[in-house]
Amino acid sequence: MRPRVMRQVELLEKVLAYDPSADEDLLNRAYVFSMKAHGAQKRASGDPYFSHPVEVAGILAGMKLDATAIATGLLHDTLEDTVATPEEIQKNFGADVLRLVDGVTKLSRIELQSDRTRQAENFRKLLLAMSNDIRVLLVKLADRLHNMRTLHFIKDPDKRRRIAKETMEIYVPLADRIGMQDLREELEDLAFAELNGDARASIIARLDQLRNESGSLVDRIVDKLKRTLAEQGVDAWVSGREKRPYSIWQKMQRKNIAFEQLSDIMAFRIVMADIAACYHALGVVHQTWPSVPGRFKDYLSTPKQNGYRSLHTTVIGPENKRIEIQIRTNEMHTIADLGVAAHWQYKQNGGSHAPAPEAEARQYRWLRELLEILDQASDPEEFLEHTKLNMFQDQVFCFSPKGDLIALPRDATVVDFAYAVHSDVGDTAVGAKVNGRVVPLRTVLRNGDQVEILRSKVTAPNPTWLNFVKSGRAKSCINRFIRQQQRGQYHELGKAILTKAFKEHDSSATEKVLEPVVKVLKLRNADDVFVGVGEGNFTARQVINIVFPGQKEDEADKAPPLPRPHRQPTDHSKAGSGIPIRGLIPGMAMHFAGCCHPLPGDRIVGIVTTGKGVTIHTIDCETLEQFAEQPERWLDLAWDPPSDAEKTHGHVGRVNLLINNEPGALSAVTTIIAKHKGNITNLKITNRTTDFFEMFVDIEVRDVKHLTNIIAALRATSVISSVERARG
Incomplete structure (x- = not known):
């Protein structure tokens, strides 16, 4: 037997029971309009489609919302699933209802996007709509709750599972964030029934057994x-x-x-x-x-x-x-x-129980934070990843010097706290005091810590912060800075390349000259042309061919050959390696730092020094702290995967050894290194006692994996007390 659709008078009585002043005429008109608009449409269950918006309105009435929200529940699918137009909604129900209905309306599907990307994009737009009126979210949650209650009528198991997973990942944490415990628990349980029905049935059976006993x-x-x-x-x-x-x-x-x-x-x-x-x-x-x-x-x-x-x-x-x-x-x-x-x-x-302004600000602060992430994220998937980070992690509570409470993810650091206060505070942070004691920016915070951020106007976010920050907001702000910094570097590189290329044609790469390139390549402006060339998305020859379409091939060949912006061969005379590095500006001198001895496979950054080029460091090198307040000198670099021909020795890794002072110990060390195809280039004893020798050894290896294998073999030798990769 199918459930009976709630009658018009029943819905009205339910609303008037808690709000006698509700707009009865608005509710009656919305009920009739929705019923006529959906007409003979059916749901997967075989019920009239109209039963869905009525049930959604009933759920909203259970939340004791106002008549505008209830009317939105009745009309929320009319714009997408019927011939009703926005003009009709506004004419019949006013601009307020249209705004809410438009905010809840299911979004147009983008054919070429994956399910995950579409999910992220929908979530992104939903949050934008929520930013104006929290009732949009309440209607959306009620809509999802009724869809989950009828999920079992959908025949496709993959579709059921996708909807249940989306509910668990997006709508459950949203309901939790706005404190709707009963709705959250019901959504969780309905999704659990689909995602792991056997486990749920087992637990219910155990509960029944416990009740009987x-x-x-x-x-x-x-x-x-x-x-x-x-x-x-x-x-x-x-x-x-x-x-x-x-x-x-x-x-x-x-x-x-x-x-x-x-x-x-x-x-x-x-x-x-x-x-x-x-x-x-x-x-x-x-x-x-x-x-x-x-x-x-x-x-x-x-x-x-x-x-x-x-x-x-x-x-x-x-x-x-x-x-x-x-x-x-x-x-x-x-x-x-x-x-x-x-x-x-x-x-x-307007009752006495209305939340105080500061309490209400705290209540919706998370919404504003998510919207800030939305503005800074480069794509929907990055946004979804950051917001999941915000929603699912356990929290730690810290206080500002004024006593304001800041909630952060577990294991959050001082930098996370700074960005939670304000993005400008995070961008200009140079240090902090935690409980009155000066601490590094990577310090992990604990419940109850009082945090004061120390700032400097001349500093900027450090890319290495990404290694330890935990909050989605902090990651998003730092990534935004890195993207802006990289764009500036690519712009300068592309401009230099095009200036040289156009000089060969007795012309210059002005904004007016580049107008046809902007049009053909569908870019925004000439700056995008420079960035595109610098980034390697298209070549200077392609640009020249667009600007001078009638030139002969041999004339085009006059354009200088372009180095690949993502690749820069290592200087053999200084580093002895042919493995290229992504992110270096072509033609710039470079060498490897002697303080950390970076190897292929290590995460690396470059520090630009006037007159010396770029010095390559490992990401965790202590020397980098000296440049924390000079972000303009940082380059975000990475190793390009080497070809078989490039997999040669030539990179020096340094290890610290503590070996027993006994005959044959040093011979054992050199034998093991040679056996694993390492080449000792330098050896120095730094300390000697009756029982032990302490030394460092420079070993020529292919990459960090090669060095790690040698270290593992050394550790397995009885005459060697300890061995570690040297970092200084």
């Missing part, structure tokens, strides 16, 4: 909690429930334990009149039953980023059962279930 255990514990609190004069509302299957499965996976080993599959809530009563109730609970160490969390004094507030504790409670207890006020209980929808409701009603 223990009887009404939840009811008995609730009763005991009520009586214990009442005996201490505490008036409280107490409820209890089993945790949802997905929550139980998550804990089993996280702790790597079986269902039988779980001891807190039940959760209980104690709702009090005010905050003081919450702490009183907590005292009674801890006084009556032993608490589990490390399981107490105070989200009253330090709320979660989504506005969630509550006291959490775990005790060995009635009947010797380990139980989780949440203690909160009635208002906090409503907000925990409805999240931002509750804030919206309070705000619309």
